[in-house]
Amino acid sequence: MQTHILGYPRIGSKRELKKACEQYWSGKIILQELLNVGRKICNDNWKIQQEAGIDLIPCNDFSYYDQVLDMTLTLGAVPKRYQKILLNKSNTELDLYFAMARGYQKDDLDITAMEMTKWFDTNYHYIVPEFHENQKFQLFSNKIINEFAGAKQAGINAKPVIIGLVSYLLLGKEKEVGFDKLDLVQNLLPIYTEILSKLQEQGAEYIQFDEAFLALDLSEKAKAAFQLVYAELRKKFPKLKLIVATYFDGLKDNLLLATSLPIDVLHIDLVRNPEQLEDVLEVIPDSLQLSLGIIDGRNIWKNNYETSLRLIDKAVQKIGSERIFLAPSCSLLHSPCDLDFETELNPEIKNWMAFAKQKVNELASLKALAIGSDDEKLLLEFNENKKAAELKRSSRLIHDESVKHRVGNYTKQDAERKNNFDVRKRAQQDLLKLPLFPTTTIGSFPQTTEVRNWRSKFKKKEISEQEYDTLLKEETKRTIEWQEKIGIDVLVHGEYERNDMVEYFGEQLNGFTFTKNAWVQSYGSRCVKPPIIFGDVSRPTPMTVYWSKYAQSQTSKWVKGMLTGPVTILQWSFVRDDQPRSETCKQIAFAIRDEVQDLEEAGIKIIQIDEPAIREGLPLRKEDWNQYLKWAIECFRISASGVEDSTQIHTHMCYSEFNDIIQNIADMDADVITIECSRSQMDLLGAFADFKYPNEIGPGVYDIHSPRVPSKEEMLHLLKKAEAVIPAKQLWVNPDCGLKTRHWPETEKALIAMVEAAKECAASF
Numbered sequence: 001m002q003t004h005i006l007g008y009p010r011i012g013s014k015r016e017l018k019k020a021c022e023q024y025w026s027g028k029i030i031l032q033e034l035l036n037v038g039r040k041i042c043n044d045n046w047k048i049q050q051e052a053g054i055d056l057i058p059c060n061d062f063s064y065y066d067q068v069l070d071m072t073l074t075l076g077a078v079p080k081r082y083q084k085i086l087l088n089k090s091n092t093e094l095d096l097y098f099a100m101a102r103g104y105q106k107d108d109l110d111i112t113a114m115e116m117t118k119w120f121d122t123n124y125h126y127i128v129p130e131f132h133e134n135q136k137f138q139l140f141s142n143k144i145i146n147e148f149a150g151a152k153q154a155g156i157n158a159k160p161v162i163i164g165l166v167s168y169l170l171l172g173k174e175k176e177v178g179f180d181k182l183d184l185v186q187n188l189l190p191i192y193t194e195i196l197s198k199l200q201e202q203g204a205e206y207i208q209f210d211e212a213f214l215a216l217d218l219s220e221k222a223k224a225a226f227q228l229v230y231a232e233l234r235k236k237f238p239k240l241k242l243i244v245a246t247y248f249d250g251l252k253d254n255l256l257l258a259t260s261l262p263i264d265v266l267h268i269d270l271v272r273n274p275e276q277l278e279d280v281l282e283v284i285p286d287s288l289q290l291s292l293g294i295i296d297g298r299n300i301w302k303n304n305y306e307t308s309l310r311l312i313d314k315a316v317q318k319i320g321s322e323r324i325f326l327a328p329s330c331s332l333l334h335s336p337c338d339l340d341f342e343t344e345l346n347p348e349i350k351n352w353m354a355f356a357k358q359k360v361n362e363l364a365s366l367k368a369l370a371i372g373s374d375d376e377k378l379l380l381e382f383n384e385n386k387k388a389a390e391l392k393r394s395s396r397l398i399h400d401e402s403v404k405h406r407v408g409n410y411t412k413q414d415a416e417r418k419n420n421f422d423v424r425k426r427a428q429q430d431l432l433k434l435p436l437f438p439t440t441t442i443g444s445f446p447q448t449t450e451v452r453n454w455r456s457k458f459k460k461k462e463i464s465e466q467e468y469d470t471l472l473k474e475e476t477k478r479t480i481e482w483q484e485k486i487g488i489d490v491l492v493h494g495e496y497e498r499n500d501m502v503e504y505f506g507e508q509l510n511g512f513t514f515t516k517n518a519w520v521q522s523y524g525s526r527c528v529k530p531p532i533i534f535g536d537v538s539r540p541t542p543m544t545v546y547w548s549k550y551a552q553s554q555t556s557k558w559v560k561g562m563l564t565g566p567v568t569i570l571q572w573s574f575v576r577d578d579q580p581r582s583e584t585c586k587q588i589a590f591a592i593r594d595e596v597q598d599l600e601e602a603g604i605k606i607i608q609i610d611e612p613a614i615r616e617g618l619p620l621r622k623e624d625w626n627q628y629l630k631w632a633i634e635c636f637r638i639s640a641s642g643v644e645d646s647t648q649i650h651t652h653m654c655y656s657e658f659n660d661i662i663q664n665i666a667d668m669d670a671d672v673i674t675i676e677c678s679r680s681q682m683d684l685l686g687a688f689a690d691f692k693y694p695n696e697i698g699p700g701v702y703d704i705h706s707p708r709v710p711s712k713e714e715m716l717h718l719l720k721k722a723e724a725v726i727p728a729k730q731l732w733v734n735p736d737c738g739l740k741t742r743h744w745p746e747t748e749k750a751l752i753a754m755v756e757a758a759k760e761c762a763a764s765f
């Protein structure tokens with residue numbers, strides 16, 4: 001039996017890589033200094049795994065920005081627009097690489113960055129490869145080979161981790177119509193061959209190919225590509241040990257395809273899909289070894305040794321321990337680095353957790369236990385692990401009977417407004433008296449350096465709560481007055497009191513805790529520190545009423561209350577693993593429902609519940625969509641349904657494809673939905689138009705992601721475009737989301753023009 005790690009976090013346990021990259025980008029350190037930081041992180045990571053006694057330690061899991069972009073550079077799939085960059089002789093390969101990731105504005109060049117998108121169903125974002133018909137590839141970067149050599153210097157015969165050829169193609173995008181990216185298999189194979197030859201020459205024994213798509217729905221063509229690619233590689237490299245890693249879902253209908261590939265080791269994710277073990281054991285050929293992904297690579301909880309040992313035992317019984325590898329379910333990239341840094345966590349809760357470094361040790365212990373070690377320390381560890389699980393099961397910190405009771409007594413009525421939209425619409429018109437094409441914004445206003453300074457001073461206790469409160473009130477008041485002056489119809493308070501749209505709520509809810517250092521890479525140098533939901537969720541006191549009420553008291557116009565929805569709070573947190581996600585989501589939904597009702601009672605008659613994460617929560621397999629959508633939409637409705645007909649519920653979603661879930665979005669039954677839209681020139685509205693979406697809708701009329709100020713005419717044009725497909729009486733006028741990232745000067749000009757455009761549009765009716 002052997003242990004291996006599919007990948008280790010590379011940001012550094014103190015986010016050293018983030019800091020070094022940002023310093024390099026701003027010219028504060030030179031290339032060599034950045035490379036030193038990278039080298040040190042690799043060495044530290046290897047050492048952690050070596051000391052834990054891991055058998056196969058990965059290399060090339062490190063990356064300065066993104067592992068998919070690494071592969072793009074390695075394979076010479078550099079889009080044409082970047083080729084000028086190397087003409088400037090002071091630019092290195094890494095500068096080209098960063099230009100592809102972040103764009104390039106220097107030496108009279110102005111080149112946009114490559115597109116970025118989510119890595120499967122995680123919050124990690126990768127840089128999307130760009131493909132052209134008949135594209136030629138070449139071995140362009142030696143990163144993989146260099147990292148292997150680096151590991152060797154550290155005394156490790158590492159296992160290079162490479163994105164599998166088929167998954168690499170499937171991750172990318174065809175840049176013109178009329179060809180299929182899978183047609184590029186034959187052009188890519190020689191480069192993969194060249195890489196493997198070099199690695200073999202240097203003494204590599206094992207190679208890990210990440211082929212997550214094997215756990216997803218596959219076309220016949222993709223299936224054939226898998227067969228062809230691995231048959232070819234096998235033929236060329238009879239001696240190399242080829243590992244194919246699947247994760248994030250079960251093999252399901254790809255079971256026979258995956259187990260019949262001519263490879264040496266198949267890795268399966270037994271955290272996401274433990275049931276697949278039996279199916280795999282049923283059909284696995286004698287020539288194939290099996291890697292059991294038993295430690296959750298995507299969450300922060302301790303492994304339950306008893307449960308894991310039961311799974312391992314099942315596999316041992318069937319195929320013998322020599323054919324078994326043990327591993328985390330997926331790369332530990334999605335876990336924070338080291339729990340030891342969390343000195344301020346409640347010790348009881350901390351005792352339930354394991355971050356990457358701890359998971360590595362768990363893995364080594366599991367192997368020792370599985371092969372029957374009777375080491376005393378180990379047996380002690382086993383007993384402690386068992387005890388932690390038992391204590392967690394009954395902890396008063398986790399279990400709140402009143403929450404369980406309330407959620408348990410849920411009836412369908414909790415998710416129903418009193419009347420249907422037509423009735424509500426009339427009640428809302430009577431109360432709100434809004435004009436045609438009403439104007440609003442999505443919630444936040446510029447979080448200036450000043451505002452951020454106030455918060456940081458307040459946190460460091462350099463200013464008192466009283467002073468902080470006064471400063472925020474002044475800022476809120478200014479914002480309200482300004483919106484009133486330029487003629488916006490539905491005002492927002494500006495969200496100045498909020499650090500982040502999930503953290504702000506998590507901090508005020510029971511059942512959440514926060515870490516000091518549990519950072520996880522989101523993209524490039526950007527890391528997030530998700531809240532941790534460890535117990536039953538409830539809301540001890542109102543969370544937003546104070547600010548909304550204050551804002552409303554400053555104006556005779558309507559102020560819109562601003563909340564984050566239950567699905568988004570769930571999606572952007574680490575969640576408990578002792579109950580289904582749907583159950584946790586429902587608890588959050590009831591907490592938000594209480595907030596909505598309190599806002600209504602405080603005189604806030606328009607309330608927005610942001611749900612930007614609903615779409616990204618979709619399961620990877622289509623067959624699982626309905627089940628997820630059913631509870632996700634239900635949770636939104638629970639949060640929104642406790643109010644009178646005349647209270648107007650808004651929701652907001654960020655840029656996404658709505659076509660395949662438009663029925664579900666309609667089922668949310670929000671009175672108004674605002675969507676991020678301008679980058680698509682209103683094309684996203686098509687889904688709503690075709691569906692004859694019945695409720696009101698506010699497509700973003702300008703992109704807030706750049707400081708560029710749009711003209712009134714531009715926005716008028718977009719409004720006309722919207723009005724051509726959606727009846728005027730259903731339309732709202734608003735920008736895209738995220739004004740908090742902008743500065744005031746451009747925000748002011750753009751919104752003034754937006755209000756003029758809306759007024760002009762309304763006047764034509």
Ligand code: GLN
Pocket residue numbers: 442443444501562610612652653654737738739740
């Ligand atoms: N209310 C939030 C804002 O305006 C919404 C953010 C989002 O869409 N992700 O910033």
Ligand code: ZN
Pocket residue numbers: 612652653654655676737738
């Ligand atoms: Zn948004």
